[in-house]
């Protein structure tokens with residue numbers, strides 16, 4: 001379950017990062033990953049807490065967080081669906097894949113479905129152009145997508161996601 | 170089938186583990202290097218092999234290593250560029266997911282050659298599985314003392330950190346990558362000074378691409394001459410071509426440098442999707458100018474592709490068939506560069522923004538006469554006027570589609586609609 005503060009595990013990871021590199025600032029990007037892994041997004045509150053643990057100014061974490069696009073800055077659905085719409089994927093129907101997902105989930109781009117399960121966004125090339133069209137869901141790639149495969153995946157996510165506890169987001 | 174170097178064992182189950190990697194001859198180059206060669210000798214062997222950087226620019230790897238000052242009292246760093254974000258490119262991902270030890274062994278040898286004791290693999294943030302694979306492989310290598318202190322009793326120490334990016338194309342550019350590791354926003358730096366002199370933390374630094382480094386153990390094992398005997402005289406060895414788009418069998422193909430574009434697309438790729446007509450090909454990732462079908466016989470090596478009017482770049486070959494609207498292609502790629510511009514240089518930040526605006530209005534049936542000239546004008550104001558090559562990289566998509574397909578732009582502007590019929594659908 002998402003709670004608002006850093007877990008013991010995250011704090012330990014951050015402490016480990018603090019003195020791991022030749023320069024402490026190198027810990028900033030790994031710290032953003034720790035926060036993202038726990039919460040599924042990187043918000044101001046979490047950054048403030050993390051900054052204290054790694055003993056760096058909060059603004060330095062925040063200026064990095066605002067630069068990198070892979071960390072959502074506010075909560076997203078439990079299944080964060082990122083569809084590549086760059087060229088190679090578009091040539092094999094990525095735009096209609098996006099339409100299909102939005103229609104099936106009855107949601108707008110970037111919004112969370114009412115059950116809290118899904119958010120769909122479009123992203124740039126994910127390095128999977130040879131298995132287009134594709135989407136990333138949380139940390140996993142799903143490639144060579146067809147309507148049938150998308151149906152199966154959404155079914156699977158729904159089943160898993162409504163179980164108590166659900167998957168890590 | 171031509172000889173494979175990097176992909177020889179790529180499909181063998183377990184190749185990603187140290188056990189199978191070693192069974193297949195892995196980690197034999199490293200002990201040989203540590204026992205038999207001085208750092209300079211390693212650099213010389215790599216120079217002689219003719220190995221050129223696979224990250225896009227094709228700079229000779231051994232020559233780059235030799236720029237690192239030997240008398241500098243500062244620590245030296247090796248950066249392994251696994252940021253792979255150039256649209257159309259997906260080879261490094263396969264190399265690091267399926268054969269991570271090949272990359273690690275090559276990296277250790279490179280680090281030894283430049284006497285670096287710390288290395289960073291900078292992997293793009295989205296490659297979660299690749300990051301796990303590399304972390305596991307790094308700890309396997311440590312357990313066997315291929316990494317760590319006093320490697321195999323040689324007195325040489327090396328630590329390699331895995332550093333995950335945060336989703337920013339610009340961080341694949343070498344100086345932005347260093348900024349990113351240093352904990353700052355990834356804005357590129359002015360060169361000179363070059364990284365070999367002033368790089369990470371202000372220290373001498375070598376940066377190489379995943380594919381470049383993966384070749385190194387094989388060059389050590391089989392010799393510079395063997396490597397140089399493959400490919401062409403100036404572009405030696407093999408190259409992994411990432412084939413994507415409207416082609417029957419997309420995927421990564423490791424082939425000798427200098428193979429023809431026709432062979433790649435028709436023999437290996439099985440021809441055009443649904444047997445349609447070929448319209449255009451981007452041969453080296455989204456930053457390289459499109460080629461038209463009359464150039465199908467171009468040899469895919471660094472020199473020949475330039476002669477044909479484009480660049481080998483990252484060898485991300487994107488195939489487009491007759492149903493593709495070239496204005497849409499330009500718009501889509503410009504959207505990418507506009508999104509990824511780090512914002513430091515005005516020509517790139519503003520230029521990509523205005524090009525996108527204009528392309529958007531042409532796409533939406535609101536184009537005006539003079540728009541094509543305006544686009545070309547903006548291209549001229551971006552190219553050559555930015556700190557890093559991202560600005561230059563944004564130009565070819567616009568300029569080369571206008572050069573070869575201006576009638577499609579004109580048609581769009583005149584008729585408020587697209588000249589090509591049919592839209593890609595997903596089934």
Ligand SMILES: Cc1cc2nc3c(=O)[nH]c(=O)nc-3n(C[C@H](O)[C@H](O)[C@H](O)COP(=O)(O)O)c2cc1C
Pocket residue numbers: 221222223224225226227228230250251252253254255338339340341342343344376377378379381382557558559562
């Ligand atoms: C905008 C931009 C993005 C780049 N992205 C990558 C990348 O993802 N991977 C890579 O290896 N090189 C990339 N490069 C090239 C690097 O700056 C650098 O030349 C390369 O890593 C050197 O390695 P090599 O000599 O082994 O090719 C990029 C360059 C630019 C200008």
Ligand code: FES
Pocket residue numbers: 084085086087088089090124125126127128129130132134256257258
């Ligand atoms: S274009 Fe979609 S993954 Fe590269």
